[in-house]
Amino acid sequence: MCRRSPRLSVVSSVLTGLALVAHPGPQSFSSPSSGLEHRLEELLRPRGVSGKSPCPGAKHRCRTLGELYSSRGFQPLWVDATGPRPRARALVEALRASRLEGLGTGPYRLEALEALTARAGTDLDSLARLELRLSGVALLHAEHRRHGRVSPEEQRPPWRIGPREAEPARVLAALAQETDPLEAFAALDPPHEGYRRLRAALAEYRALAARGGWLQVPKGPPLSLGSRGKRVLALRARLEATGDLAPTDGEPSPTFDEPLAAAVRAFQQRHGLPEDGVVGKSTLATLRVPVTARIRQLLLNLERWRWVPDRLGERYVAVNIPAYELRAVASDAVALQMRVVVGQHDKRTPIFADTIERLIINPVWSLPPRIAAEKLFERAPSDPQWVTRNGYQLFSGKQTLDPNDIDWTALEGSRLPFRVRQKPGSNNALGRLKLDMPNRFSVYLHDTPQRRLFALPYRALSYGCVRLERPVELAGFLLANEPEWSAERVAEAMEAGQTVTVALSEPVPVYLFYSTSFVDEAGRLHFRPDPYGADKDLAWRLRKIDRDWNR
Template sequence: MTSLRFYLSACVAVLCLVSSAAIAENSVQNQVVDPLGLHDNDAVLAAAVPGPGRQETADSAAPAASQSVPEPAVEPSAKTRIKSIEPSVAAPETTATTETSDPLAGRDAFDRGVFRSFLKKAPRLEGDETKEAVIDFYRGRRHESLWTKGKGLSVQGEALIKQVRSAPDHGLKQEDYLPHAYLTRNGGLSDWPAQHEVELDLTLAYLALADDLASGAVDPMSTGSEIYLQPKHLSVEDLLERLDEAKSIPALMASFAPKDPAYAKLQEKLKHYRQLAARKSYTHVPSGKTLRKGDVDARVPALKRRLSEEGFYKGSLDDTDQHYDGDVVEAVKAFQRANGLSADGVAGRNTFTTLNISLEQRVRQIEANLERLRWYDYQATGSFVDVNIADQTLKVVRNGLTIHQTRVVVGKPKYKTPIFSHAISYAEVNPTWTIPRSIALKTYLPMLQRDPTEVMRRGIRVFHGNREIDPRSIIWSTVKPRFFNFTLQQRPGRNNALGGVKYMFPNRHAIYLHDTPSKHLFSRSGRAFSHGCIRVENPFDFGDLLFKDEGWDKDRLMKLRSKSSNPQRINLSNKVPVHLRYFTAFVDAADTVQFRFDIYGNDARLIEALETRSAPFS
């Protein structure tokens, strides 16, 4: 599918180069070398079909499977033929094609022989994995058109173009799928290619849009570091098979989009923010001193206008009132909550910086997060753990409902928490902490060089190979980082960096969920403080939900924690999926769109990737 997108971007150039005369010449040449007569006119082709009363023209519907014309034995067997595809809505939704209104009117009727030869030589299919699948698909149809009928578009073709026009509803660009003339339908006849080219263009548009909706438009791993999500593209064969089985083009395309309710909610917010951005009423609020309740400041009228633009403030916009109190303070609190800031009503630097993010940028941010949702398959049943790194929260979701939510601490920008999915398999109460080499070199080697007894007071043991050594026996000042051949391990205890419990999903990144003795960090609005692992605010409440069915509720886990000082492992009979994800825009339970600071700088790269992934049609 990747190379398909590159071929689509060259579509206009190809369309302009192909002339009707060249097509006619190609048809004549193919008739000479085709011993089966498959390039003759439709009457000859229909005559080859066995069975009484067989009548068919280029405008007729696809024949039933039992009436298919046998292909030469040297070619692969044909796939199941396309069933009749009905529009999903009443007639007003699809524009009827007529000789006077359709730009295709007046073109030569579709010629199956020309189309068969064209598919084998089409530049946009050459060298692409799509080629054989598309050829096989149309062979199963006896090379009848799907998207065109007679001298115009079929109902299916009209419906598909309408779906392409709705690509912006998903944060995608319609111009990435079809040339401008197809989308506007108001160009002259010279803007339209030959019928067989229209047919292929629409097939490729279907494949590209369907795959983008189902799997995402860009490779996740190309949009930032520490992202480990493999593209889940559907095969061309699968996409064509689903087209083969479909009864409605709109319903088929809707089936590719994410089923996660968060997707439809975010689509609604995209529509809303586009409307806000279109008003061109964005108000800039000058920065300056911090505003506190009771202050009088000349910026207050601008602040009220800015808050009103997103619906946070609904009071008077009297420019003479410069008092910062009452409804204005409450509106600032609501704005702060919706942007992951401390909701204290104090308008300081972070609040003003966030207020001055343009509405156009918010639109692009929502589009980027719709793309992120397309990277995942939605799990409607069972339980899973969902960590939003950008929001710094953890949720336990069961049968589509959030049954537990808590704050977490995630990796600093220098030590990004990686984005990936796995499954929790066990917990360890009173864990030891084997200190990662990077942390040992940066934090503990200098400590050992200053005072080896300091690591001893912290309960840290030093190993050389499998042998524990006394840290005072080493002259640490002579140990260089590249020759640091020691392992550091912290004993269980109150000062252990992992706290009282850790939840393991063994992975190559050495990332897991765990308790922490640094509870004060959970009160911060921004909680990117770790070296990559995820610290959980209420780890035993979380464990209760995961392990209760194993006979380990919160009380029993905490008793085990206090009764023993040794590590105790508890296995899960059924592993629980865990997703470490990154969403900077989402809709909460109160139907308020929530924006979060892009702590790892991933938004800008994703927005650029969506914008530049292919050259738009002109």
């Protein structure tokens, strides 16, 4: 049995909602009674008029429109026998306003649509085709507003969170109460504050671009406290443009002073750079990124918001991979925030959603074969006792193997013929705490003995799991509904050294997101590099969609 796509169900609901707006209240429709209605029926008939489809984009839209119009006796929504109704022009304006949401208007071919609407007369065939064109574009736009233009599973790396629920009842209720298509479509947007903040940032950066963008800081040696000259003046202008430095009264100083250093640190904090207040190579390169590139980055991340489920949970954990950051959220407020280490470029942390079910204190680490080979072949051939000193155990079936008895040189480059695990202890790669969330990727959140990594600005350094800066505090958040387990008791159990498993009576959702631009709770806009190349991939897919629509 074929299942209907969530994208199709929601957009069908949108058009049904628009129909309710145009004709509120319960009705029963009979067969087509007018020439216009008969022509609509002919155009939507599966084996009807040959030639170009009257519906934009895909055959499924014609099928969806056929179901809609059949259910209403083929009465039109946008036109009547005298020509386009005012709601047709309101729809075109609503489509034009989609630019504010970060959606390009190319797929809707607004100029052609406006021309068709303007020259429509009373010819029944032209009116019927215009009617279906308007409904088809409305359906397409509803699909884009609700689910985005790119399928998240096609993104590389794939996005495995969601999809957003169709919720036809909520959509229908919003549409039935509002005759303005602009507000009807707005009901389909992501309900999250993060989306609204990013959309506002897009408007601000577009306004900034319209004013000419920001001044480029010329290349040159590092700038720091005491530096003087024209490059310092350019730096002041650049930081004022994005609000990192308050505008000065009178002539700006050509001297790099402490307020300017504070502004540089604020800029660095927003871009994930070391906050040293010095304009070195990395900071200068980031300052020189043009506003147009930042606008493109905002557009990509608005698209990703359309892939996020409407409801994340009353309490949840969110990891933003490019920001190397974790947030624990309760009742829409950030209760805890910390740095994390994520997977290397060739050992990527997957983008997915799961549920934390239990905490394992002083865990045993069973090494995946590939990681085991990489770890052991690095040291064991020259120093077999390194294996024992670092708590590794080798097993063949139930038999424990002595690393001194293994011919490591003969094994090098091949798959290990034994299993490897690491005992609990100070050297264990999982540290003293593992947050277990069973999944097909064998990825979880855990402590680490490598504390120095959290001071680095670039933290895509793990084998794929997420390493936690403050695991005990996160354990306290997760155990909030477990009165017998406080954060203090977890810390004591960690010191005791015994492996203890604590099952959560209320498992907590966890989301591993990928956002390279976002606005924090204080209203600060952040940008991050693209460690996995996902921005580049998504930009390519969006350009391809635009090219396909413009053929």
